[in-house]
Amino acid sequence: MSSRLPVLRALLFLLGVGGTQVLATDKSAGTEIDFKYAIIGTALGVAISAGFLALKICMIRRHLSDNDSSDLKNTPQDTILQKKRSPR
Secondary structure, X not given: OOOXXXXXXXXXXHHHHHOOOOOOOOOOOOOOOOHHHHHHHHHHHHHHHHHHHHHHXXXXXXXXXXXXXXXXXXXXXXXXXHHHHOOO
16 A cells, blocks of 8 residues: 555646646636537437447347247257157
């Protein structure tokens, strides 16, 4: 733990120094939200989330259909008939 302490102090120092704003104009240093970029970021996040969700749904459906088709192929009657037809 003692080896991590200087790294933590350096990180906290850099975060404290990096958080200050220096403005060349007479504007206040309040937080301003640029709505154009907020809307673009939100739309991009929603699109990525919807794409991921659609991909997961397609993967689940494919997995379920693969399991259903393999269950139909391996019915007990088919395995009995195959054993009778091809003796070893």
